[in-house]
Every structure is written in C-alpha cells, then in structure tokens.
Amino acid sequence: xxxxxxxxxxxxxxSIIIGLNTLLVCIFFIPFALVKLLIPVPxxxxxxxxxxxxxxxxxxxxxxxxxxxxxxxxxxxxxLEDLNPRGWYLVSCNHQSWADIVILQRVLQGHIPFLKFFLxxxxxxxxxxxxxxxxxxxxxxxxxxxxxxxxxxDLATARKSCEKxxxxxxxxxxxxxxxxxxxxxxATQHSPYQHLLKxxxxxxxxxxxxxxxxxxxMLDVTIVYPGGTPTFWQxxxxxxxxVVIEVKSxxxxxxxxxxxASGDPRARALIQRWLxxxxxxxxxxxxxxxxxxxxxPEA
Numbered sequence: 001x002x003x004x005x006x007x008x009x010x011x012x013x014x015s016i017i018i019g020l021n022t023l024l025v026c027i028f029f030i031p032f033a034l035v036k037l038l039i040p041v042p043x044x045x046x047x048x049x050x051x052x053x054x055x056x057x058x059x060x061x062x063x064x065x066x067x068x069x070x071x072x073x074x075x076x077x078x079x080l081e082d083l084n085p086r087g088w089y090l091v092s093c094n095h096q097s098w099a100d101i102v103i104l105q106r107v108l109q110g111h112i113p114f115l116k117f118f119l120x121x122x123x124x125x126x127x128x129x130x131x132x133x134x135x136x137x138x139x140x141x142x143x144x145x146x147x148x149x150x151x152x153x154d155l156a157t158a159r160k161s162c163e164k165x166x167x168x169x170x171x172x173x174x175x176x177x178x179x180x181x182x183x184x185x186x187a188t189q190h191s192p193y194q195h196l197l198k199x200x201x202x203x204x205x206x207x208x209x210x211x212x213x214x215x216x217x218m219l220d221v222t223i224v225y226p227g228g229t230p231t232f233w234q235x236x237x238x239x240x241x242x243v244v245i246e247v248k249s250x251x252x253x254x255x256x257x258x259x260x261a262s263g264d265p266r267a268r269a270l271i272q273r274w275l276x277x278x279x280x281x282x283x284x285x286x287x288x289x290x291x292x293x294x295x296x297p298e299a
Contacts, residue, residue, distance in 0.1 A: 002069045007237040010070040014236035021062045025055050026128050033135040042167070049168050052135055053114045060105045067102070071238035075107070079247030083111040088165070088214040090207050090252065091115065091173040092275075093221035094196055094282060096181045098232040099240065100223055104173070107245050112219070113169040118203040137164045139172075141203070162210035171219075172211075174203040176275060181229075193283040195290070201272040205260050208271065212257035220248045222282050224289045244289050250278070 002010050029052060036048040067073060083089075089112050093104060105115055114136075121140045124130045133140075139161035165172065176199035179185065191197050208215075227241035234240065256274060259267025 002066075003071060003238060007239060011233055011237035014066045014070055017066045018063070018236075021059055022129060022132075025059045026132050028055050029132055029135050033131070036135070046168060049137075053168075056114055056132070056136060057109060060102075060109055063102050064106045067106075067235070067240075070236065071240060073240070074242045075103070075245065076243070077107055077245045077247075079249070080107075080111050083108075083219075083247075083249070084216060085110060085112060086169045087112065087216040088169055088211065089113070089171040089217060089219050090204065090212075090215050091171050091219045091221060092176050092199075092204070092278075093173065093223060094181065094286070095175040095177050095179070096223070096225065096229045097235075098180075099230055099235045100175075102235070103223065103243060103245065104221065108171070108219075108247075112171045115171050115173045116165065118172075118174050118206075137161055139203075139206075159206060159210050162207055166211055166214060170211075172207045174207065176200055176204065176279070193279060195286040196279055196283050199272075199275040199279045201268055201275055204275065205268050205271050208252070208257050209260035209263070212252065212260060215252055215257075217249045218252050220250050220278055220282065222246045222248070222285055222289075224286055226290060246285070 002013050005013065032048045032051045032055075036045055036052075039045075091104075091108070091112075093100065101117075108115065116136065116138050117133075118139050118141055119133060124134055124140050126133075162172070177197040178200050179197070181195075181197055185197060189197055222245070224244040225241060226244065230240050253274065256267065256271050259270060
C-alpha cells in the first residue's frame with residue numbers, strides 16, 4: 001500500500017508502475033502481433049487476438065492495482081446488470097479527463113468485451129503504446145480531412161478496422177464530444193448543453209454501418225466527479241475523490257442501423273438527432289448528480 005506516502009511520492013510511484021506495466025505488456029505483445037501480421041489465417045488471427053486482449057486486460061488490472069494502492073477508491077457504479085462479456089456493444093460516454101479511460105476500462109472489465117477506441121491517426125506514432133493500439137485493431141481516423149477524397153479514404157480505413165470486430169466479441173467506445181470537456185471549449189463551441197460539448201455522429205455512424213447488426217445495445221455511460229474533475233496526475237497522487245458512473249443500456253433504433261448500412265445520406269442526420277436527444281437527457285442527469293439542474297437547453 002502506498003497511501004502513507006506523500007501525494008507527490010505516490011504520483012511518482014504510480015508513474016513508474018504505469019511505465020513498467022505498459023512497457024512489459026507491449027513487449028509481450030510483439031510475438032503475437034508478428035504472428036497476426038505474417039500469418040493472415042482466420043483461426044490464427046482469432047487465437048492471437050484472444051492472447052492480445054488477455055494481455056490488455058492484465059494491463060487494466062495492474063492499473064486498478066496502483067489506483068487502489070494510492071487511495072481508497074470512492075466509486076459509485078450502477079447499471080452493470082445483465083451485460084454480456086461475450087456480446088457486442090457500442091459504448092458512448094461524456095469525456096472530461098484522461099482518468100475517464102482507466103476508470104471505464106476497470107468498471108466495465110469482465111462485464112463486456114475489452115473496449116476499443118476510435119483514435120486520431122497521429123496517435124499510431126506514439127512510442128510503444130501506438131504499437132499496442134495497432135495490434136489491438138483500434139480504428140484510427142483522420143479528423144478534419146481537407147478534401148472529400150481524403151475524408152472518404154479515412155472512413156474506408158475505419159470501416160475496414162470495424163469489419164475485423166465482427167469475428168470476435170467487441171465493445172467499441174466513442175467519446176461523442178471528440179475531445180475533453182473544458183469551460184473554454186464549451187464557450188467557443190456555444191454548446192446548447194450546460195455540462196457537455198456537442199456530440200458528433202461520425203464515429204457512431206461508422207460503427208453502426210459496419211457492425212450495427214451485431215450490437216446487443218448501446219451503453220450510454222455517464223461519468224461525474226462531484227468534487228471536481230481530477231487531472232491524471234491527481235489520480236496518480238491519490239487525489240481522485242468521489243466518482244459516479246452510471247451505465248444505461250439503450251436499444252439502438254433499427255432504422256439507424258439500416259440507414260447507416262445502406263449509406264443513405266439522410267441516416268447521418270437522423271443519428272445526429274438521436275444522439276442530441278440522448279445528450280440532452282445526459283446533461284440533465286449530470287446536473288442532478290452535481291446538484292446543478294440543467295436549464296432545459298434545446299439540442
């Protein structure tokens with residue numbers, strides 16, 4: 001246990017554990033990733049995917065270990081009943097801190113398949129961990145393409161990544177806001193929500209177009225830090241505070257799946273409207289959890 005150490009010392013210890021954990025797991029990734037790359041046989045690929053996901057889950061478990069070591073976790077979690085660890089899920093969540101990721105990975109671990117994220121294409125070049133994301137088939141997307149051709153090519157790449165998920169139970173998580181919430185971004189964006197940025201439908205539409213027929217449900221996750229949103233350094237120092245995580249299982253409308261799969265240009269607008277409505281409800285719920293009721297914004 002590290003709780004007796006000063007906060008800064010806890011942060012340094014946690015940083016060392018994170019670094020060693022990430023480095024060791026990525027080293028163990030190498031043989032399985034090479035086999036996966038060099039022997040493109042479905043049965044071999046499925047086996048290596050299972051091994052890689054097992055290693056990724058071990059990484060998540062170690063992260064939970066150091067979080068427990070530096071502080072007594074005060075997590076209030078609801079909505080995990082009746083989830084299927086062998087199913088397929090589209091997961092959405094509001095995004096405030098890098099802490100969101102390690103918290104979500106641990107809270108949902110064992111209840112649904114390992115989370116796969118939509119990532120900016122540039123992140124594939126991040127040393128060590130970029131290799132891990134590639135080996136795990138995380139979808140890489142180029143945001144804000146300058147031409148229709150580059151945007152179409154990027155969507156095709158993301159679609160190809162999602163196609164791989166059809167062969168092994170997968171949870172695809174999409175932070176619909178596209179970035180972490182800050183007061184400055186909220187003001188610049190003129191968001192109609194009190195506690196959220198505007199949701200973007202691009203990643204969700206791609207996931208629905210590619211594997212919408214497989215999804216058991218959409219998991220709408222709301223994460224709130226009543227004592228203030230912590231930085232990742234504060235999390236490592238044992239200063240996370242109370243965290244409320246609510247998981248809500250939502251049936252995905254069949255028309256959105258069919259429209260996205262058919263390429264109907266009207267489908268994107270319908271999906272956006274659906275997400276706006278979900279975001280309006282989430283905004284109200286966050287206000288309740290924070291004791292700051294939303295002001296009935298129009299989304």
